[in-house]
Amino acid sequence: MTSSKASSAPATDAGVDEARLRSLTPKVLGILVRRGADFATAEDAVQDALVEAVRTWPADPPRDPQAWLVTVSWRRFLDATRADTARRRREDLVDEEPAPGPVPAADDTLQLYFLCAHPSLTPQSAVALTLRAVGGLTTRQIAQAYLVPEATMAQRISRAKRTVADVRFDQPGDVATVLRVLYLVFNEGYSGDVDLAAEAIRLTRQLATTIDHPEIAGLLALMLLHHARRAARTAPDGSLIPLADQDRTRWNTTMIAEGVEILQAALARDRLGEFQAQAAIAALHADAPTAEDTDWVQIVEWYDELANLTDSPIVRLNRAVALGEADGPRAGLAALAALDTSLPRHTAVAAYLHERDGDLATAARLYAKAAHKAPNLAERDHLTRQAARLNTRRAR
Structure with missing residues (x-):
């Protein structure tokens, strides 16, 4: 009843x-x-x-x-x-x-x-x-x-x-x-x-107070590290701000410090799980004072660990992005070519890597295509603006 x-x-x-x-x-x-x-x-x-x-x-x-x-x-x-x-x-x-x-x-x-x-x-x-x-x-x-x-x-x-x-x-x-x-x-x-x-x-x-498990700690650390960036994720008009463009002074450093501390304690137990690996990637992003200072090589290594744990195609998609940053966009595109094109956000990742490689025409076309597949309005608007930005650059 x-x-x-x-x-x-x-x-x-x-x-x-x-x-x-x-x-x-x-x-x-x-x-x-x-x-x-x-x-x-x-x-x-x-x-x-x-x-x-x-x-x-x-x-x-x-x-x-x-x-x-x-x-x-x-x-x-x-x-x-x-x-x-x-x-x-x-x-x-x-x-x-x-x-x-x-x-x-x-x-x-x-x-x-x-x-x-x-x-x-x-x-x-x-x-x-x-x-x-x-x-x-x-x-x-x-x-x-x-x-x-x-x-x-x-x-x-x-x-x-x-x-x-x-x-x-x-x-x-x-x-x-x-x-x-x-x-x-x-x-x-x-x-x-x-x-x-x-x-x-x-x-x-x-849950963490009820049961002692490193993956619970890993999930809590991951949540804290992601949540610490929340204030910087959107502009006043509600539009999305990519990680590389976020104002890092708006990140919650207290929450980041707590997340890192929890993660380090979990990793020290040497029982690695997928949430701990995800949290380690988030911690590397949080540790970089600027986007240019991000340790992409180490992030790729953590994605390799995560792929071994989960064998997830989404993990491999994210790894292609990280590889494109660590070894150049063509390395990322080569990794992307091995993945199913129907994966969520595959087209958006391809657009980003093509833009990094200097192929603005292909990137603009793929951004527009990705916008039609976007799962929500905010992401669709962001991808549409990306396509418009590149088309404007090409016109100039």
Whole structure:
């Protein structure tokens, strides 16, 4: 069942620390499931409790926020269960409310991450369920962030909960799957009233406190290093600014330093994974005071490591760009020739390398072609401007 309150975004109130509230969500949900609640109904009950907390806490803050959320969520669960058509099958569970007392110390956050990133879910559904069950966001907030109708997102989340309904809560999960889901969240960036990049960083930090794994540290470092450049990525008119043209004084040096420190500690454990390798590439970009000072030779070496780990054609596409910078554009074009031309951004990379090689006519044509394939408006406008710039140069 879906609670009507659960789909309504709570009003922001200065008296409620929403980040703290959301951080308690997986702990509270885990406690309900351990008490015997089914995941789907428990998750709705926790969402109801979060809405109630935003409404009442400014005037009457609880002494123990987690215990308050557990109590209210459990009561909401009992109300929903008693009203459900399956009441007879659950009579033993709802005969009595557990006596008041200390909240159990067990933290089931990690199991919730695994459950929400279950391999049986599509990536879209896994992301939505993670944001709601682990992140504590409402259906409306998630829908706004993904620019889809609230009803569509509610259906997606409901289907996801049905899919994992019979998954045992204590089954071991796959860390790699969880990290891929969090990376998907991060790459959505910002839209609506929820900053998904910041939310992904918060959830990855939370995961890092729950399980000690070098790839979790690698992903957190990668997110921080990329997020540190966010302010410099777009012009005031919203147009994209390529990495080489960004004002590096606008990069967040504190965030870069933290990302590098986390990465170095992870690499020291000698258990290299793809997120650590990606973070190492990002760190080399962040370390260069100017674009001309970038250590492209070392970046190519890290792309070689990454290609060995993933055998990803996208990695090889990015390596062709790096090779073009390290050994010249013709070396990059030779590497690009070995790749499938249908790869996303293949045409844009070819345009860039041809421009670096001095073939402005081919580059302009390819930029225009790439613009038609662009996945979003900002990228399409950027590529169109690149084509226009080269055509103007040729005309002169």
